[in-house]
Amino acid sequence: MQNFFANLLPEGGARERIVRDLKISDTDFDLLRAIGGDCAGALSILPTERTPNSEQEYKELNDDQLLKLVKRRGRNYGGISVNNRPRLSLAGAQDKCPILVREGRYLLPMQEAASSHILKFEIPDYKNVPVYETFNTLLAHSIGLPAVEIRLNRLAAETYVCIKRYDRSDDSEGKIHRLHQEDFCQALGYGNQYKYEADGGPEFSKCYHLVQNASTDPVVDTQHLLNWQIFNVLAGNSDGHAKNISLLYSARNQTRLAPFYDLVCTRAIARVDDKLAFSVGGETNPSLINKQNWANEAQKCGLRPSFLQALVKDLAQKLSTRLRETRMEFEKQYGEYPALQRVESIINWQCAAALKEGN
Numbered sequence: 001m002q003n004f005f006a007n008l009l010p011e012g013g014a015r016e017r018i019v020r021d022l023k024i025s026d027t028d029f030d031l032l033r034a035i036g037g038d039c040a041g042a043l044s045i046l047p048t049e050r051t052p053n054s055e056q057e058y059k060e061l062n063d064d065q066l067l068k069l070v071k072r073r074g075r076n077y078g079g080i081s082v083n084n085r086p087r088l089s090l091a092g093a094q095d096k097c098p099i100l101v102r103e104g105r106y107l108l109p110m111q112e113a114a115s116s117h118i119l120k121f122e123i124p125d126y127k128n129v130p131v132y133e134t135f136n137t138l139l140a141h142s143i144g145l146p147a148v149e150i151r152l153n154r155l156a157a158e159t160y161v162c163i164k165r166y167d168r169s170d171d172s173e174g175k176i177h178r179l180h181q182e183d184f185c186q187a188l189g190y191g192n193q194y195k196y197e198a199d200g201g202p203e204f205s206k207c208y209h210l211v212q213n214a215s216t217d218p219v220v221d222t223q224h225l226l227n228w229q230i231f232n233v234l235a236g237n238s239d240g241h242a243k244n245i246s247l248l249y250s251a252r253n254q255t256r257l258a259p260f261y262d263l264v265c266t267r268a269i270a271r272v273d274d275k276l277a278f279s280v281g282g283e284t285n286p287s288l289i290n291k292q293n294w295a296n297e298a299q300k301c302g303l304r305p306s307f308l309q310a311l312v313k314d315l316a317q318k319l320s321t322r323l324r325e326t327r328m329e330f331e332k333q334y335g336e337y338p339a340l341q342r343v344e345s346i347i348n349w350q351c352a353a354a355l356k357e358g359n
Contacts, residue, residue, distance in 0.1 A: 056114060056175065058100050058107035066106055069097070070158045073121040096120040100176070101162065114176035116168050121160045126269055128339045130161045135340055136235055136263040139326045139347075143318040145227055147260045152334050166248060166259045180249040181258055184210065184242040195241040196277050197284075202242055204229055204278040205300035214247055214255050221257035226301075226308065228260055229278060230315045233286050234354060236267035236346040241277035268342040286350065291357045316354035323347055 061069065074097030098115030100107040109115045123129050134152040141147055149164040167181045184207050185195050194201035208225055215221040225245070232240040239262065246258040267274045267286070275284040281296030283289050294312055295305035327340055 057110040058113055059110060061106045061108060067155055067158070070119070070121060070155050070160050074119060095123070098165075099162075102174075114168060114178055116165060116170075116176055118163045118165060119160055120163065122158065126272075127159070128337075129264060129269070130159050131334075131337050131339060132266075132268060132343060133262070133264045134161055134334075135326070135330050135337075135343060136237065136265050137261075138330060139235060139319070139322065140231060140260060140263055142322040142326050143227075143231070143315065145231060145260060146224055146257075147263060154334075163261070166261075169251070177251075179251065181246045182249075183244070183246045187214070187247055188242070190242065192243060195243040197279055198275070203300070204280070204297065207242065207245065207278075208301045210247075211257055216254040216256060224257055224260075226311055227315060229280070230312050231263075231319075232278075233276065233280060233289060234316055234319055234347060234350045235263070236265035236286070236343065236350065237263055238266045238272075238274050238276050238286065239264065244277075265343040265346060267346050268339070287353070312354055312357075316351040319347060320351045320355070323351075 073095035097119050098109055099117050099119050100109055100113075100115055101117045120130060120133070130152060134150050137147050137150045148166060151162045153160055153162055167179045169177050169179060171177060184190075184202065185192055187210060188202050188206060190201055193199065197203055208222060211221050211225050212218050228240065228245070232238070244262045245260070248256050248258040250256065266272050274286070276286055280289045281293030281300075283293045291309055294308050298305040298308035301308075323344060327344060330340070331337065
């Protein structure tokens, strides 16, 4: 898919009309002017006074500059002229920024140049989030869930993750091309404030039917979506909401469920709401979900209850088998992280409860 440029963001009198017609805030308008050149998917939103640049330009970071970028959580990077600054932020609650990675080198995209990876940083008071996200993503891979490629990095005393973008592809000359994507709020017509079911967002069954109707390979993708929701319950990810799943439109005119991302064991983090983003058969407390809840959810999706209950038991068995091995592999690569003990305890408890229910 070709990149689409939209010159929608003028200053002056037209600004009020666009804010009104697009139903966005003044803050959102300013944010799009600043970072719209490399949005998620294939759309670049540029100020009207700027002509799209077909040449992709990047600025390579040396070690000191990378350390400054990480310490600043991707924000307020200095040393580049005002007229040619890179984009150093992406949407979401966690600080992150787009980057191009080439043979271990980090390069900042300039203006609307496409990135290949995303850097995500520690959150104040929640320093273990990058560790939890890396571990849960590797655990998802170990049981066959399609998830993003992720790597945990440490620079001085700072920890961050580097994630390969699934909505970008390389050509034979190494040029980055954008692939379009829609998160499920966008695809279902919900505003971003409705990403949680409890806040008026879609139920899981509505997401299931979307994949069933939109995917080029619905048999495979609906199974992956079911396993994602089961994984969230068993692996402690209560923040698996409608903006954390997406449809990906490939260059081959295929529509597929995108690889899963933001897989964090949120239940291991103190002072974070542990109610599920999507209820299971009406229940949002993961510790109280039972066979009947899964049966109720199956009926909403048009599935046999025994089919979904068997998936739950199968995934719980796989996680129980792979959990300890994955932690050993993780710590062999990244060193020991005692904080993972809490993650492991939560997952073991949830899997044991699911397997007991399955008998």
